[in-house]
Amino acid sequence: MLKLFIISSLLLSFGSRAEVLNIAVSSNFQKTSKLIAKSFQKETGHKVKLSFASTGKHFAQILNGAPFDIFFGADTKHPQKLRDMGFVSGEVSTYAIGKLVFWYPNKSNLNTNSLFDPKIKYISMANEVHAPYGIAAKEFLIKTGNYKKLKSKLVRGENISQTFLFTRLGNANAGFVALSQVIDVISQSDYILIPESSYTPIAQGVVALKRTKNKQLVNKFLNYLNEKPIIELIKRSGYTIKEL
Numbered sequence: 001m002l003k004l005f006i007i008s009s010l011l012l013s014f015g016s017r018a019e020v021l022n023i024a025v026s027s028n029f030q031k032t033s034k035l036i037a038k039s040f041q042k043e044t045g046h047k048v049k050l051s052f053a054s055t056g057k058h059f060a061q062i063l064n065g066a067p068f069d070i071f072f073g074a075d076t077k078h079p080q081k082l083r084d085m086g087f088v089s090g091e092v093s094t095y096a097i098g099k100l101v102f103w104y105p106n107k108s109n110l111n112t113n114s115l116f117d118p119k120i121k122y123i124s125m126a127n128e129v130h131a132p133y134g135i136a137a138k139e140f141l142i143k144t145g146n147y148k149k150l151k152s153k154l155v156r157g158e159n160i161s162q163t164f165l166f167t168r169l170g171n172a173n174a175g176f177v178a179l180s181q182v183i184d185v186i187s188q189s190d191y192i193l194i195p196e197s198s199y200t201p202i203a204q205g206v207v208a209l210k211r212t213k214n215k216q217l218v219n220k221f222l223n224y225l226n227e228k229p230i231i232e233l234i235k236r237s238g239y240t241i242k243e244l
Helices: 002-017 027-044 055-063 077-084 112-116 132-143 147-153 160-168 215-224 228-236
Strands: 020-026 047-053 070-072 088-098 100-103 123-126 154-157 174-178 191-193 202-209
Touching (some): 020 027, 020 055, 020 215, 027 088, 047 055, 077 202, 100 112, 100 132, 123 132, 123 160, 132 147, 132 160, 132 202, 147 154, 202 215
Parallel strands (some): 020 047, 020 070, 123 154, 123 174
Antiparallel strands (some): 070 202, 088 202, 100 174
């Protein structure tokens, strides 16, 4: 009986220590963050609840009191703004650098001239007003002198996930999406990397939010991002890592 009591007490103690992290995640990092959260949960026993949306939408939600503990942005600008406004504990850390691709399903021998394929009626891209991958796509088109030529064909997704769906479902014939969305999912012959020199690097920032009640667990999760297996996972997912 005493043995059973001790075991029961230990289980209850473990259960009482288990906490929940609420994390806001930019749409492009959805697949990768799920893998990281699953691994973290398995190792620590703590639950991770992920919420996916555009960086701009999460930014607005945090300003309006959304109960997030951590914010993964698709840029560093929005996390830095939150820090400047007093919503953030600590510094903004770059957890990944995203890559932009041009995806044209079922089209071989792709190159940038494929943008002008007469079969393309619509090209999807994320909204450049608030979505970092949309900003990158517009910068590329302007730098190559193609923005005005293609402007009438561009359709905007609210975020990069919606942009991906527009092309996948055929609402657009092609699209500018994140490498992380197509790597290991779409045939490599269906997309090309946009030269990184043609747009501002998509440095993606993560911050701990001051309103969290789980500071110790937040720090544990953020430190977890620096472990070698997680760094390698992020790289395999279509990102580069900022060298320190």
